[in-house]
Amino acid sequence: MQYITLNSGLRMPQLGFGVWQVPDEEATAAVEKALETGYRSIDTAKIYENERGVGKALANSSVAREDLFITTKVWNSDQGFENTLRAFEESLEKLGLDYVDLYLIHWPTPEYDQYVETYKALEKLYQDGRAKAIGVCNFNMEHLQRLMDECDVVPAVNQVECHPYLQQKKLKDFCDQHHIYMEAWSPLMQGGKVLHDAVITKIAEAHQKTPAQVVLRWHLQANHIVIPKSVTPSRIEQNFAVFDFELTTEEMAAIAEIDRDERTGPEPSEMNMR
Numbered sequence: 001m002q003y004i005t006l007n008s009g010l011r012m013p014q015l016g017f018g019v020w021q022v023p024d025e026e027a028t029a030a031v032e033k034a035l036e037t038g039y040r041s042i043d044t045a046k047i048y049e050n051e052r053g054v055g056k057a058l059a060n061s062s063v064a065r066e067d068l069f070i071t072t073k074v075w076n077s078d079q080g081f082e083n084t085l086r087a088f089e090e091s092l093e094k095l096g097l098d099y100v101d102l103y104l105i106h107w108p109t110p111e112y113d114q115y116v117e118t119y120k121a122l123e124k125l126y127q128d129g130r131a132k133a134i135g136v137c138n139f140n141m142e143h144l145q146r147l148m149d150e151c152d153v154v155p156a157v158n159q160v161e162c163h164p165y166l167q168q169k170k171l172k173d174f175c176d177q178h179h180i181y182m183e184a185w186s187p188l189m190q191g192g193k194v195l196h197d198a199v200i201t202k203i204a205e206a207h208q209k210t211p212a213q214v215v216l217r218w219h220l221q222a223n224h225i226v227i228p229k230s231v232t233p234s235r236i237e238q239n240f241a242v243f244d245f246e247l248t249t250e251e252m253a254a255i256a257e258i259d260r261d262e263r264t265g266p267e268p269s270e271m272n273m274r
Helices: 024-037 051-060 081-095 115-127 141-150 169-177 198-207 211-221 233-240 249-256
Strands: 003-005 011-013 041-043 069-074 100-105 131-137 157-161 181-185
Touching (some): 024 041, 041 051, 051 069, 051 081, 081 100, 081 115, 100 157, 131 141, 141 169, 157 169, 169 181, 198 211, 198 249, 211 233, 211 249
Parallel strands (some): 041 069, 069 100, 100 131, 131 157, 157 181
Antiparallel strands (some): 003 011
16 A cells, blocks of 8 residues: 655545445445455545545454544535534544544535635634544635635645546646645546556556556656545455556556546536535
8 A cells, every 4th residue: 555644744544445436335345345445544424425435444353543544535525614514523423432533515606605614614724633634525726725724734636537538637736735635536537447557557458457457557657635435345446556567657648638628427517516
């Protein structure tokens, strides 16, 4: 495993395991398999409705709590200072934990204009030691800048859609400049066409790896945190087997050229669903 150090000083595994779209009853087995494989970072959220299933896997695991890195998120309908604190308590209860390693705002939902107030609740949780690091998801540069202008703690992480067809280079540069780590959700484009791209498949053949392993390796070398999701045991193992090869400078440059600015999810400034 490779680790990165967040701006809070907390060490975080660079490769984690995501459970988006995993039903609660399947999450326990998937997370148990991930932990058995070697993953130590688990990424969930209130809206995924599987925090309880994740919590069961954590309770069943022999991995020490201090060796785990658990992320969850406050959903849009829970934004606001007091609502966020309540939502955090609910998430902790479902997870069976007394703290999380990383707590994130799921979307800025700019139409409701509550993300600054919500972030101030995250700052309180951070100051109280109940969230060891805090950050955001799906924030554009203007949303991040406003937080930095109006709040005290620079977000540790900005989790956004990112894959070779949506490389988010300007946002990555902005995050780097402010010591915010960019974390990739949908890192494999939900198993979509990026895995059939000629550039990716050619590199995969050269390394005798799968296209998914090449894309995950690209994320690691591009200095993203990455959280692939799968419920298939063989794929959970495959997605972890990315530390025994390295992409060349030329291969990284070739992948940089296939960026299409193509999203599978919403544009953050337009996403106001609650």
